[in-house]
Amino acid sequence: MVLQDLGRRINAAVTDLTRSPNLDEKQFDSMLKEISNALVEADVNIKLVATLRTSIKRTVNFKDLPPSTNKKRLIQKAVYDELVKLVDPHAEPFKPRKGKPNVIMFVGLQGSGKTTSCTKLARWYQARGFKACLVCADTFRAGAFDQLKQNATKAKIPYYGSLTQTDPVIVAREGVEKFKKERFDLIIVDTSGRHQQEKELFAEMSQIQAAVSPDQTIMVLDATIGQAAEAQSRAFKDTADFGAIIITKTDGAAAGGGAISAVAATHTPIVFIGTGEHLLDLDRFDPRAFVSKLLGMGDMAGLVEHVQSLKLDQKDTLKHIVEGVFTVRDLRDQLSNVMKMGPLSKMAGMIPGLGAMMGNMDDEEGSLKLRRMIYICDSMTLKELDSDGRIFVEQPSRMTRVAYGSGTSVREVEELLTQHKMMAGVAKKMKGGMANMQRAQAAMGGGNKAQQMAAAQKRLQSMGGAGAAGGPGGMDMAKIMQMMGGGGGGGGMPNLGGMDMASMMKMMGGMGGGGAGRGRR
């Protein structure tokens, strides 16, 4: 059972109950039993489950409910609130500030996901304007430096390490000093992990800690260990005195629920959770957003933050669309924007109700297809890229050349040009419409925010099933789409692993316009 299934089970228990025409106390009790069973199976500590059950019972107080009460709503809200309490550590972590060197040291057992999480975190802060870098002080595992180097290079993050120095304390000190001199805002130090909690590991950790004086030590925990997370974190705390925790691999097992609740119970701040192997699979941990996502209510605030952090390339495309133009380069920029967003399943999880619908979609296939389309564009000449694509009709031999240069087939090049033609057609039709819309929006001065939020929230609730239980702040879907770099536009987006982007956008709540100008406002 993966974490998503736990959410689905809880959601189903609540939905079944609230759909029942004559809701009685017996049904309420059996819902509580089902939720408790699901949590225990996800390795949540039995005492915590018992507390949650008692609290929901007390809040709802079924026997004494006045007849006028909206029982369904009350139950939904109580379940949501208690789940939030279950995973809330009630502790504020250290927050790095720009303009000074913030040193963060990572500790954890081997294979917990330290090295991967270091790079994810550096990238996360880099995307938010921090000058971030990585120091590899893992001299124990052969290949650790290579792994960090590879990850860092992929994310374009400066790194420091040594293939010859065997003392991790020296490497850590040298790396931190070098990057401090170079005025980096965020210096992340990766340390070695061992199979067991050996004495040497702990001794080494405290020596590195003494050498680099980190502003924060983060412990990395693998979610699959469930409630054993508590014992593991205690063992580390005795030596390394970490200030916060990152729980990795929450995508793989329902036991993530057990790990998160166990750590939360110790009041240690959980700063982030790892949600996959991709560089972007790191979510800032927020108890409300986590529970909303778990219950399939989406995490719109997270989605907006994620999209905003990506520095999507869309200025020229929007300008072009206003003019009714759509070049091959515009298509390339949009493809690259979609790639930057990370796996589609991650995006879908943030949209109410969509995660479940896309359960079987293959991320790998979709991303490979996108990558091949980008290779095709990258093999074109500048003239071809900035053209309206007609150049290929006039000189079909160019298609063969581009296919050859990109390692793809002529058929794939033709497909890409067909996609482009469709999108260019839409852009042409949009000419003027987009400008009018922008003018209207400017005249409205952004409109009534509260009203917009209320409308968006209503729409989210109607999509999300359990949405009534008080989910995250609403957002205007069309605006989100526009921030995403403008998708949709009426059937013109690429087909990803059997999933047409245009249909996906439509499913996302009538986004079939966004950047291409038909967004609902």
Ligand SMILES: Nc1nc2c(ncn2[C@@H]2O[C@H](COP(=O)(O)OP(=O)(O)OP(=O)(O)O)[C@@H](O)[C@H]2O)c(=O)[nH]1
């Ligand atoms: N599914 C999933 N896999 C993850 C996540 N985080 C890390 N991994 C994978 O876990 C494995 C181990 O990750 P590493 O980063 O090498 O672990 P480590 O703790 O640095 O290991 P040592 O350097 O040996 O101590 C790799 O295959 C990662 O891709 C996550 O959030 N989800």
